[in-house]
Amino acid sequence: MSINNNALSTYRLLKATAEVAEQSLAGRIQHYRAHLKTEEKELRTYTQKAAADLLGVNNRTLKRRHDQGDFDNINIKKGANGHYAYTLSNIFAMAEVLGVSADQRKEKDKLQVIVINSLKGGCGKTTSLVNIAAALATTNIKRYRIGIIDLDPQGSSSSFFPSNDHEPITVGDLMRDCIDLDEGETWEDLVSSAFQTTHIPNIRVLPSGMDDFYFEHETATELKESSSYESTRHYHKLKEKVIEPVQDEFDIILVDTAPSLNFMFYNALMASTSMLIPVHPEAVDFDANNKYLKRLGEIYHTVAALGHEGWDFMQFLVTNYVKGNHSQRDIVKDVRSAFGRQVMSYPINHSSAITASSSSFNTIFDQKTSDSLASRESLLKAQENIKDVVDELEMLIRSNWPSTQSSLAE
Ligand SMILES: Nc1ncnc2c1ncn2[C@@H]1O[C@H](COP(=O)(O)OP(=O)(O)OP(=O)(O)O)[C@@H](O)[C@H]1O
Ligand SMILES: [Mg+2]
Incomplete structure (x- = not known):
């Protein structure tokens, strides 16, 4: 199959454009991707009040259960202000302790x-x-x-x-x-x-x-x-x-x-x-x-x-x-x-x-x-x-x- 001259030029132009794009932009894209990967992307943390709201319990209940040591096995960190900063994983683990059951699909429910x-x-x-x-x-x-x-x-x-x-x-x-x-x-x-x-x-x-x-x-x-x-x-x-x-x-x-x-x-x-x-x-x-x-x-x-x-x-x-x-x-x-x-x-x-x-x-x-x-x-x-x-x-x-x-x- 012969390619017409104009099509050939178009093809060459596209190839050259792709090369220029790769040379001039690749570094930047790689830097950006590396940043995306290595950046430890962390989900926001929750305050005690927000955690209590999500768990559907009273803030004071949460405090009491903390005092009783019920959450001692969960790795809950404190923020710069000295207050607990709960991750969503922390809150899910606390839900297990509090008996707040998950509400996922059951056996007969279709994905x-x-x-x-x-x-x-x-x-x-x-x-x-x-x-x-x-x-x-x-x-x-x-x-x-x-x-x-x-x-x-x-x-x-x-x-x-x-x-x-x-x-x-x-x-x-x-x-x-x-x-x-x-x-x-x-x-x-x-x-x-x-x-x-x-x-x-x-x-x-x-x-x-x-x-x-x-x-x-x-x-x-x-x-x-x-x-x-x-x-x-x-x-x-x-x-x-x-x-x-x-x-x-x-x-x-x-x-x-x-x-x-x-x-x-x-x-x-x-x-x-x-x-x-x-x-x-x-x-x-x-x-x-x-x-x-x-x-x-x-x-x-x-x-x-x-x-x-x-x-x-x-x-x-x-x-x-x-x-x-x-x-x-x-x-x-x-x-x-x-x-x-x-x-x-x-x-x-x-x-x-x-x-x-x-x-x-x-x-x-x-x-x-x-x-x-x-x-x-x-x-x-x-x-x-x-x-x-x-x-x-x-x-x-x-x-x-x-x-x-x-x-x-x-
Ligand atoms: N509710 C919104 N408020 C503000 N910006 C929005 C909103 N929804 C979409 N956009 C913006 O519109 C642009 C196109 O959105 P998005 O990439 O989600 O579209 P898409 O349909 O997935 O596009 P594609 O067809 O390329 O996959 C993005 O810049 C996005 O930030
Ligand atoms: Mg899209």
């Missing part, structure tokens, strides 16, 4: 795999997902076991939960079967170890990596060469190779996706029990959203024909909503009148606290109010907003768990 997707880039998928995960994990004493799978090779959600491993196993590595098992190691062990622990004790993350892009190319090539039965297996890889081996280790898995309807996304759909579609209420975004929904229906048809069992819920989530902006308000009104209860009651509002914490790859629940680059007031407001969203999401999740269905109906 929830919630996929967040939209074709629109930058509509707030990652920001919403990491903050929702952090709120689910840190603002209650239920001790949900939360997994995050980063299906976007750009690795945005992984960056919020940096790994200490130099080269962590990625979701693409597992789906592409490119890791050899150690002697005596099972596939389940390998997948379990690939879900990295994070600075939030009940969140584990399966990161992505740039090589995960190859999954698209390899799948396309294999599809061309395989029989029709084999070809259908390409859509089951996330479910069968990654999620099923660890399904007993989690209550809720949140899957972040790239703004694309690629093979990774087909896999996400196949593995999903529910779907969250962020909608950024700008006219042009909304138009793109309508086209996306049409295509999503077509893709879902394929996935359903391959055995998907249907969603427990599919919800639209209005994101990055600027209160007081009339055009956004009108769009949200239209969205609500069109989709009714399928739209989450609360939007995620645009917030300077979210912008500020995202710029340093923190969720708004990671930091002490005093560490935030935004004002204390805007941080608390944003936290309250995400908590409202999460309360509704939790209701949707729990209404699909037989062990909690009856109590919710009361």
Whole structure:
């Protein structure tokens, strides 16, 4: 095949641009990544009052139990002010001592795999997902076991939960079967170890990596060469190779996706029990959203024909909503009148606290109010907003768990 001269120049230009970018930016990126890894990212600590609130006990009870030595086996440090500074792990250990039981899914309750997707880039998928995960994990004493799978090779959600491993196993590595098992190691062990622990004790993350892009190319090539039965297996890889081996280790898995309807996304759909579609209420975004929904229906048809069992819920989530902006308000009104209860009651509002914490790859629940680059007031407001969203999401999740269905109906 001959390449036309102009195309050849374009190709050369692209190659040269990539080289320049690598030379001039690689150092900076490496420095940044090293900083992310070695930085001992620590979750905020809690005051005694905050710990008591989270545990649902009286502050004085907590003090008394301290005096009795009931928490002596827990390594609780004191802050510079001489007061206890409780970590979330401390609080979970104290809950065991106090008999505050965890409220996770029971045997018959299905693992929830919630996929967040939209074709629109930058509509707030990652920001919403990491903050929702952090709120689910840190603002209650239920001790949900939360997994995050980063299906976007750009690795945005992984960056919020940096790994200490130099080269962590990625979701693409597992789906592409490119890791050899150690002697005596099972596939389940390998997948379990690939879900990295994070600075939030009940969140584990399966990161992505740039090589995960190859999954698209390899799948396309294999599809061309395989029989029709084999070809259908390409859509089951996330479910069968990654999620099923660890399904007993989690209550809720949140899957972040790239703004694309690629093979990774087909896999996400196949593995999903529910779907969250962020909608950024700008006219042009909304138009793109309508086209996306049409295509999503077509893709879902394929996935359903391959055995998907249907969603427990599919919800639209209005994101990055600027209160007081009339055009956004009108769009949200239209969205609500069109989709009714399928739209989450609360939007995620645009917030300077979210912008500020995202710029340093923190969720708004990671930091002490005093560490935030935004004002204390805007941080608390944003936290309250995400908590409202999460309360509704939790209701949707729990209404699909037989062990909690009856109590919710009361
Ligand atoms: N509620 C919010 N308040 C303030 N900034 C926000 C909010 N939601 C998203 N943003 C900002 O919008 C930008 C895009 O958000 P984000 O990266 O979450 O989008 P995305 O849909 O994951 O993008 P991509 O399609 O590239 O994966 C980021 O700079 C983020 O900080
Ligand atoms: Mg993203």
